[in-house]
Amino acid sequence: MSAAALVLLSLLYQVQGSSNSERHTGLSNYTFPEDFIFGVATAAFQIEGGWNKGGKGENIWDTYLHKHPNFTLDHSNGDVAADSYHKYKEDITMIQSLGVKYYRLSISWTRLLPNGTDNYINEDGMKYYRHILEGLRKVGITPMVTLFHWDLPTPFMDLGGWTNPVMVNYFEDYARVAFNLYGDIVNIWTTMNEPHQHCANGYGFVNFVPALNAHGIGEYLCTHYMLLAHAKVYHLYDRYFRPSQNGKIGITLDSFAGEPKNASNPNDHVAVENYLQMHLGLYANPIFSSSGDYPRYVRDTIDHMSQIQGFTRSRLPFFTEQEIVMLKGSSDFFGLNHYTTYKITNCERNENWQIPSMDHDNGICMSQPSNWPKPGASWLAVHPPGFRKIINWIKKNYGDVPIIVTENGLCDDGSLEDFERVSYFNEYLYQLLLAVNIDKCNVRGYFAWTLMDDFEWGDGYVTKFGLYHVDFDSPHRTRTPKLSAINYGQIVRTRQIDFDFIKPESTKYQSNKI
Numbered sequence: 001m002s003a004a005a006l007v008l009l010s011l012l013y014q015v016q017g018s019s020n021s022e023r024h025t026g027l028s029n030y031t032f033p034e035d036f037i038f039g040v041a042t043a044a045f046q047i048e049g050g051w052n053k054g055g056k057g058e059n060i061w062d063t064y065l066h067k068h069p070n071f072t073l074d075h076s077n078g079d080v081a082a083d084s085y086h087k088y089k090e091d092i093t094m095i096q097s098l099g100v101k102y103y104r105l106s107i108s109w110t111r112l113l114p115n116g117t118d119n120y121i122n123e124d125g126m127k128y129y130r131h132i133l134e135g136l137r138k139v140g141i142t143p144m145v146t147l148f149h150w151d152l153p154t155p156f157m158d159l160g161g162w163t164n165p166v167m168v169n170y171f172e173d174y175a176r177v178a179f180n181l182y183g184d185i186v187n188i189w190t191t192m193n194e195p196h197q198h199c200a201n202g203y204g205f206v207n208f209v210p211a212l213n214a215h216g217i218g219e220y221l222c223t224h225y226m227l228l229a230h231a232k233v234y235h236l237y238d239r240y241f242r243p244s245q246n247g248k249i250g251i252t253l254d255s256f257a258g259e260p261k262n263a264s265n266p267n268d269h270v271a272v273e274n275y276l277q278m279h280l281g282l283y284a285n286p287i288f289s290s291s292g293d294y295p296r297y298v299r300d301t302i303d304h305m306s307q308i309q310g311f312t313r314s315r316l317p318f319f320t321e322q323e324i325v326m327l328k329g330s331s332d333f334f335g336l337n338h339y340t341t342y343k344i345t346n347c348e349r350n351e352n353w354q355i356p357s358m359d360h361d362n363g364i365c366m367s368q369p370s371n372w373p374k375p376g377a378s379w380l381a382v383h384p385p386g387f388r389k390i391i392n393w394i395k396k397n398y399g400d401v402p403i404i405v406t407e408n409g410l411c412d413d414g415s416l417e418d419f420e421r422v423s424y425f426n427e428y429l430y431q432l433l434l435a436v437n438i439d440k441c442n443v444r445g446y447f448a449w450t451l452m453d454d455f456e457w458g459d460g461y462v463t464k465f466g467l468y469h470v471d472f473d474s475p476h477r478t479r480t481p482k483l484s485a486i487n488y489g490q491i492v493r494t495r496q497i498d499f500d501f502i503k504p505e506s507t508k509y510q511s512n513k514i
């Protein structure tokens with residue numbers, strides 16, 4: 001496989017005669033460039049199942065959900081999920097029929113290395129990913145592989161998980177195995193998915209596994225060592241694998257957008273900035289800023305809060321000079337996961353806060369106006385302009401780094417006629433086009449979340465994000481395309497958004513505009 005042909009950030013492939021479709025009312029004024037990357041994303045734990053098949057070891061989600069079945073809304077777990085362990089060939093056909101040329105998937109660490117360590121590579125796991133990756137290549141789909149999408153090997157959790165500095169080395173060992181095994185056919189890697197969600201909600205609070213509730217300390221230790229592990233793996237690839245494999249490697253960060261709750265109150269504008277620095281800058285600044293290290297505001301705030309709380313040292317660890325240098329520039333692209341927007345204001349700190357905690361350190365309050373539609377989850381309100389804003393914030397803070405949107409999507413109740421999802425993709429993608437064409441932001445690609453209905457962490461199977469419906473009541477886990485799959489396929493093919501895809505007269509959904 002020619003690596004050079006697959007380089008992500010330059011011209012990739014030609015679209016066959018599709019960009020000349022006539023323009024008429026209802027079509028977006030802008031089109032996606034021919035080298036724009038369209039893809040669809042999944043994650044191993046959310047779709048694979050086969051939790052103990054073929055010698056796979058346990059990860060923290062397996063272990064925790066078996067012990068705490070009521071952690072999920074429907075008391076479900078990931079034992080079978082969408083059964084992609086068995087149905088990956090069908091998955092590839094589905095990806096193909098969307099017309100996308102890219103598929104973002106993650107490797108289950110313990111399918112490859114059952115105990116997490118590289119002293120034993122599991123043959124079945126090794127073959128499983130080989131089959132998927134080769135199957136994708138065979139039909140012209142470029143895989144983008146995430147090394148860590150939250151499913152930490154359980155033996156490492158027994159050692160404290162990401163709060164333990166030894167994880168930096170173990171993650172490097174795992175990455176080396178993956179690069180050695182698959183670097184010949186994988187040319188786009190991401191190290192980590194959403195360290196903010198993983199650390200803040202898994203280590204700080206209890207919304208995600210490992211549900212440590214170690215707020216104020218755990219989330220910052222997790223952040224610190226995940227960042228160092230990321231940088232270590234970037235340099236491993238850069239130094240030992242890139243020369244022969246010639247690929248790209250980066251990180252995926254998540255961020256909601258922020259808007260001032262009261263637009264005429266200057267304090268709320270400051271609050272938005274503080275919110276974004278604490279949630280996104282904490283991870284992005286060490287990697288993408290010209291100065292490196294944690295953002296000044298974050299450093300000062302946590303140091304100050306720690307001090308007035310009587311701690312001898314800051315709850316946020318410090319990087320050495322060497323580590324600051326190692327982290328700086330350690331990503332070939334900015335992977336962004338974005339779903340929704342919050343209104344932000346300063347909040348009075350009182351005894352109702354968890355103290356200490358990242359939220360308390362930051363001292364802001366978040367809300368969503370009741371007139372923003374929320375078709376599927378209490379946290380996900382539809383507000384397309386936020387997408388353009390967060391893309392611009394990245395440009396303002398980190399310059400022209402190529403941005404790849406590695407996740408964006410909407411959840412609902414799972415109906416096949418998913419008008420709201422169609423509209424969401426149309427409106428959000430249009431904001432992306434405005435960011436590129438008007439604001440000159442450097443967005444190179446977009447991955448829709450997600451290929452099919454899946455295990456959505458604490459929501460179990462209640463919350464549906466799929467372009468394809470999955471029948472979780474059937475042992476066959478039958479997949480059926482939703483309307484949004486057809487619409488997305490059309491956007492990918494035509495490189496343009498058809499706002500009239502939903503015909504108001506033919507549907508119960510009166511307006512295609514949100």
Ligand SMILES: *[C@@H]1O[C@H](CO)[C@@H](O)[C@H](O)[C@H]1NC(C)=O
Nearest residue numbers: 025026027028029030430499
């Ligand atoms: C396209 O541009 C025209 C003229 O500027 C404008 O009236 C129309 O609303 C635009 N359409 C969309 C979908 O943005």
Ligand SMILES: *[C@@H]1O[C@H](CO)[C@@H](O)[C@H](O)[C@H]1NC(C)=O
Nearest residue numbers: 066067068069070071072073
């Ligand atoms: C879940 O189960 C644990 C014990 O297994 C129990 O302590 C807890 O209250 C339960 N939580 C809910 C929300 O039912």
Ligand SMILES: *[C@@H]1O[C@H](CO)[C@@H](O)[C@H](O)[C@H]1NC(C)=O
Nearest residue numbers: 057113114115119120121155
């Ligand atoms: C994983 O660790 C357990 C406990 O130490 C051990 O019994 C088992 O043999 C290990 N498995 C592999 C594949 O190394």
Ligand SMILES: *[C@@H]1O[C@H](CO)[C@@H](O)[C@H](O)[C@H]1NC(C)=O
Nearest residue numbers: 261262263264265266267268
């Ligand atoms: C918004 O902020 C302005 C300026 O501080 C203030 O005068 C106004 O009362 C605020 N509006 C609301 C609804 O709080």
